[in-house]
Amino acid sequence: MAVSLSKGQKVDLTKSNPGLSNVVVGLGWDTNKYDGGHDFDLDSSVFLLGENGKVSNDTDFVFYNNPQGANGSVVHNGDNRTGAGDGDDEQVKINLTTIPANVQRIAFTITIHDAESRNQNFGQVSNAYARIFNETSEEELIRFDLGEDFSIETAIVVGELYRHNGEWKFSAIGSGYQGGLAALAMDFGLQIG
Template sequence: MAINLKKGQRINLKKEAPGLTKVMCGLGWDVAESKGLFGLFKGKDFDLDASVFCLTNRDKLKSKSDVIYFGNLNHSSGGITHLGDNLTGAGEGDDEQILVDLTKIPDDIVKLLFVVNIYKAKQRQQSFGQVKNAFVRLVNLSNNKEIARYSLLGEEYDGKTGMILAEVYRDNEGWQMEAVGKGLMANGLQEMTNEYY
């Protein structure tokens, strides 16, 4: 059974899923309904973009190619593949998926930071407070079993336009996962990467 992570909670992936080598990180969300003069109406489409920052032991990116997102779908190691951009969040289940082969992650990359930002948030006057049912989950690709899930409460992130969802990192015990859930005021992905150079 999958673990429902709380903010700041860590799990040992080796212990929770022995022999784990390939994982899928799925991200999903719905747009909250707004109350208008004539009752409920659906808000505008939200384009949330999931990305992975591949960080060194100094929490730094070596180059732009270590940011995997809709404009750079594959890491040069072959270890990370972004399956493409969902522009609206429509539909059930995962809206965006990122595949990771942990055996192919180069030794000098010790942390995979899973982040999400709202595309053109400032222009569209959107924030995570208008998003509901947002989650990030990790699935073992060898058996398609969900290992862990972290659900975000939108109201807590009102005014935030970027988010560090979770990190998968390695230490002496192997690969671990931590639910971070840190909201940011960021005008786009570029702004989010700046502090990691």
């Protein structure tokens, strides 16, 4: 049975699931009906962070155009441009046992592509969630429903996996940002032109 988290909660992942190595982080969302005339294109991205909370180089930013990071231990399964249908809209596969030691935290984010020019924000998005499941058994381990707390934000840090005393834990963050992916990337030590 999956552990359901609220914003700000943290939970053990590997300690309570001994031997767990391959997990999938599924991210999903729905867009509300609105008459702005543009389709929504939401994107999930992953930032591989060091002890200082920053990426060490561009390859630590994993997304649809750079689908692998951490020597192949983090793999983004590609861009879903519509968000249509049930289930996860985008997924990231992670091998927890092969992540390089310099990666201490893995932050999962969702951004709205071209949000400002399309006049879109997370106030128009509903049912956003993140879940972590065992890739082998497909058992859902952790679920975090983000709720409807957002209005003008164009990017969200959903949550992060982080190392603690040799184990992996998950923190449900749910923080919104204005300025989209560029503002988010800058916070994580990356310049996006």
